[in-house]
Amino acid sequence: MFSARRPDRSGVPGGSALRRHAAGLAFTLAATSLAAHAQGEKLRHIGQAKPGKTARAATPPAVLRDGLAETRLVEVYRLTGEGRTREALAKAESLARDYPNFQLAQLALGDLLAARVRPLRQMGDVPALAAGDAAAPRAAGDAAAPRPVADVLGELRAESRQRTDALRARPPAGAVPAQFLEIAPRSRHAIAVDASRSRLYLFENTGKGLELVADYYASVGKLGIEKAIEGDQRTPLGIYYITSRLDAAKLSDFYGAGALPINYPSPLDLSRGKTGSGIWLHGTPPDQFSRAPMATDGCLALSNPDLERILRTVEPRTTPVVIARQLQWVQPQSLQPERQKFEAVLDAWRSAKSRGDMQRLLAFYAPGFESYGKMPLADWSRGLEAEARALRGRELQLKDKSYLRWTDTADTMVVTFGEVAAGARTGPVKRQYWMRQGNQWQIFFEGVIG
CATH class of the missing domain: 3.10.450.50 (Nuclear Transport Factor 2; Chain: A,)
Structure with missing residues (x-):
């Protein structure tokens, strides 16, 4: 992603020591911010929101609309790949300022600052002296052991790859997932998830058929997909329906903007002896923009701006949700x-x-x-x-x-x-x-x- 050509030292005041310090800070902030909430789902439950605090306090301002942060991040990547590092740096600074909880934005900013000092070998190329055996802390009250910064950086690199790969391999124009043979008019929207790409696709059911209106990065289970038993930390595969809409004010901050439960286990799942419950589409804590590709206890986690668009759009009981290992796109x-x-x-x-x-x-x-x-x-x-x-x-x-x-x-x-x-x-x-x-x-x- 980042060029290893001769570093551009212009435009950064304060000399090389300050530049190295700023780059190290950006790396550390990105890593620790992600790790602070990389913990199991449902550690806090319905009705356990902090006293005196409602979900409205965590609602991002109107400028943080769905899909915008990813679009701006990809623009930073594009400018960097073209060698236009000054423009990329300005856009990365603006992105990190508007989305201070977006770890990939912080990492891109850190890389661009570090590239002015030395060539970079990879995304998030933290010098050995800065990384050492450093560990990123967990959230307050979490007794789990701190995680190595290297592990957190690895998750950020994986998230970046999933986002960019999905944007490069777009569905063919007019194509739909093969599972959607026919959608009734009363189902005004439909959702399909491609777990291999960490991608959720939102469709509108129009008079001319399904139309893809948006798609978003989404995290799945810590141990992947094909849920079979309670607590296996896997996301189920199959055809489901949204059953209800859960108000963020009645949830802990862990779920962000709210949640949409689905009907797992379905009758097909039950016929196969599968167990478990509480599989939701939900958001992220206020100080975490997104999660690693594999980070949940089986739910699908989206950034809050993206989830808010879905919450405003879909209808419980009539909205189908297809979760596939890999979607097969076909012409209707x-x-x-x-x-x-x-x-x-x-x-x-x-x-x-x-x-x-x-x-x-x-x-x-x-x-x-x-x-x-x-x-x-x-x-x-x-x-x-x-x-x-x-x-x-x-x-x-x-x-x-x-x-x-x-x-x-x-x-x-x-x-x-x-x-x-x-x-x-x-x-x-x-x-x-x-x-x-x-x-x-x-x-x-x-x-x-x-």
């Missing part, structure tokens, strides 16, 4: 054949229920089917039969349909729709989980969600 028209194939399967289920053909209808349900409360198929079938009788020959209509496909060791479909009998104005909103068994799709979970 390429999804049409699979969407039509599954549409035919769902229509056959609808037709069987409309006609009260219980033998045909039950053939769509897997032997291991369960509903909420672990209701088995034998009990669920009695409810199905009662619903079919209540139709009295009226055709069943499925409205506001969403199909989200998840493929790993199995091929599954998460389906949401409003179920309305002909002549009726409203009906229940249902969610089904289907799994492909050979050439046949079968329902292994169904429940009313609204």
